[in-house]
Amino acid sequence: MTNQDYVQLNRTGDKMPLVGFGCWKVSKDDVENTIYAAVKAGYRLFDGACDYGNEAEVGRGLKKAIQDGLVKRQELFVVSKLWNTFHSKDHVRSAAEKQLKDWNLEYFDLYLVHFPVPLKYVDPKDKYPPSWYQPNNEDSLEFERSPMHETWREMEKLVDDGLARNIGISNFNVQSVLDLLSYCRIKPATLQVEIHPYLPQKRLVEWVQSQGIQVTAYSSFGPGSYSGMSEAGKTTQPLLSHDKIKAIADKYKVSTGQVLLRWAIERGIAVIPKSEHEERLKSNRDVFSWSLDKEDQKEIDSLSCGLRFNNPDDMGLGLPLFA
Template identity: 40%
Template sequence: MANVPSIKLSSGADMPQVGFGLWKVGTDIAADTVYNAIKAGYRLFDGACDYGNETECGQGVARAIADGLVKREELFIVSKLWNTFHDGERVEPIVKKQLADWGVDYFDLYLIHFPVALDQIKNSKASIQETWTAMEGLVEKGLAKSIGVSNFQGQLLYDLLRYAKIRPATLQIEHHPYLVQQELLNLAKAEGILLRWATQRGLAIIPKTTRPALMTANLESTNFDLASEDLEAISGLDRNLRFNQPSNYFSTDALWIFG
């Protein structure tokens, strides 16, 4: 099994630097995919309420634990708060439902999925401060060991940091050679927030595949170094091209969070 390095979060938790992404893993294969990924050596699993497969992913975890492949405390399970649950009183109930779907007592890391509050597909009046305060309550009640944010941009991060009692442990963003977001990386590094390119640049990554051979190859991505000129060449591919944004998934002409 690959020896995956870990990164110390601001919360004090150790997070594996290479994890397994569960976005678009179908419910018909999710349990087997998670089980096989654990067998291959993955310990971090990145899920979300919106992915619609948390129950099946939990079944894969339960089978792996029952078969003695892993213990719960050896796993780092990540999930996310969807946009329609940002109101303070809705956060804890949905987290408890998600925990029940996974069949676990706590999340190792829980994230605000997108920096926008919705009531169905209409804007909700819940502020990020209200939502973050409810997220901090999850830590106090032991429902999440670490909390963080996803798809936030610089201005909103600065705003959150003004009132946060618990600073976000991670910032999960879309990051690839065509979308480098270097200034956002600089901000997060300066503020001590970990980001999830490339492990050699100090980030954690969450690749996804259903093929066991590629699972192993992805897990071993920290076992070699690229030459500095290769890193610079990859960074030079930046086109500010974004594949993941809410308007790709539901009809809206008033939700431009990356504008």
């Protein structure tokens, strides 16, 4: 792996930064300032989603950064995602248009199908973001008979009509990628999935990359964001303070966060760490001036144990999506 700080996407050749900024759980009160600080620190990729409930605030942070001359729109790489309740061919377009309006943008650089899970439509007037459950049924998920080939056709039209430069997928496994590849006119540019040393997803990553699809890792720091969401998130030893990661960080005189991000980047995987602390968000980008020795990569690989934190089944949703 070279120290190049981007990967190139299939079809458009767009350069996607290898380190971006994750917008999930950025506190609503301070989103604009956090995003502004992230642009100032050099972040160009922002990873958002309808489900994060803060797209308008993130958009305002970016707008201020553009107005103040910190960055131009065309230098940014904005990512957003289609939520599960908008999979129907009748709702993809309106969902994307609403999101673009919230961001105050004319196009997304990359628009992903968030999960391969079609849920019953929820009118944004009734609940937005809709989340997993229906407003009138908090007990079980209600699915919509909306096949992915119809959703994807609409995603492709977003590209045709200039609303998205690239389209991609998230939380798909090999079977669902393979199916999509059998009918797509526009191949997905990226796959975004959970990846960290407890869940390296080695074969999934290798296979997807071999298909010309770039991979983005989410939750690079492991359980951190899930402590209030699942038992595994609560009880698992945090990677950021794990002895093995600490020893490696000390060896290179970097932080444990930097070790975890560098470990992914060396596999050609893009990362999107989230932090609301200026020092951390700066250091999370500083991962290109050094590299991990083979033995240290192996030491980190040895933590692999198939532990997944973003599993709808462990969050009381009754959906074994990754079974």
